[in-house]
Amino acid sequence: MDLDLSALPARERILLTAHDLFYADGIRATGIDRVIAASAVTKVTFYRHFPSKDDLVRAFLDHRHARWMAWFVDALGRRGAHERSGDAQALLLLADVMAEWFTDPVFRGCAFINAVAEVGGSVEGAAERARDHKREMVEVIADLLPTTLPQRMALAQAAAIGIDGAIVKAQMGGAELVREAVEDLRRLLRALADAAAPTSPPSR
Template identity: 45%
Template sequence: MATPSARDRILDTAARLFYRDGYRATGIDRIIAESGVAKMSLYRHFASKNDLIFEYLQRRHDVWMTWFETGVRRRLAARPNLDVMADTLGEWFEGEDFRGCAFINMVAESGGGAGDDARLLEQAVSHKASLQAFVGDIARELGLDQPEAVAEEAIICIEGMIVRAQTTHDTAVVRAGRHTLARLHAAFTGV
């Protein structure tokens, strides 16, 4: 197996620390120490901490969306209902390292404005738009009426589930989400 590049080691370390400990609590010196790279190496790849956060969020978006879409589609093959999204999220919630949504966390830590770097808030908005678009696509594929309206309502449930799971660690969150999404599915099924 090839040794990861310095850039990859920096990103891997930053990803672990940002997600586990938060953006503000994770300093550049800690990332340098834990990734085993020189300070100059970090700054050769990332001009600032915000550039590193930006790259981390891009990677997080790609990895998480691929995981979520794959999990939802796999479950839809067995049960064509919006409620499979709750079960997919439940799999994530059960993970030992679950700390909520990296994008929600970033916005919360920055006071809603992503600090002095508008790119970070734009990434959060873009991630949530991608998630909502995916839900709309699934609603269309399931033949539900008004797929955009379904997506608008479903995203509220999905986001609420993520925040509730992060704050309560209660497994009932998945059951409640499944019921809510199933009712939404039924409400938009053409009769």
């Protein structure tokens, strides 16, 4: 963890510690005692802020959503997405954005896919938060496409499904699988961008 947490308020310290542990090692594998020890707080302090592990999991997902979406929008912006908004070929920027994430040393896949697999049926609100996260991702992708495009949301949904597939493949580990995941995604995005291109009327 690069950030020095010692000066942060207890709740924020617990949440950021849990974020890193849950994402790196999994929600089920990370017990409350480990979070308490790593956060350097007492049990009384922990339970004052998070009455149960489920409460901490929900807070983790809310924090992860805000953090990841901020990164996603910024990563697109750094590649000129704002200037190319409305150009369907801007969809191809998504492959470069995912390549940046997949090669991050702390990449462990999508926290929301992981959370649904682990606790989606047992932690109230977890699956709903995952759906909301994916819905917002689709909205950001749709903003890359022309607003007049009739199939705009359908294409954004297809791109999002492609991203999720690439995430899972990259999560399997190894530089070769990461490269394949990015290139597979790039091919899909190119096909979607071509599908969004206006067609010329047939010549007489």
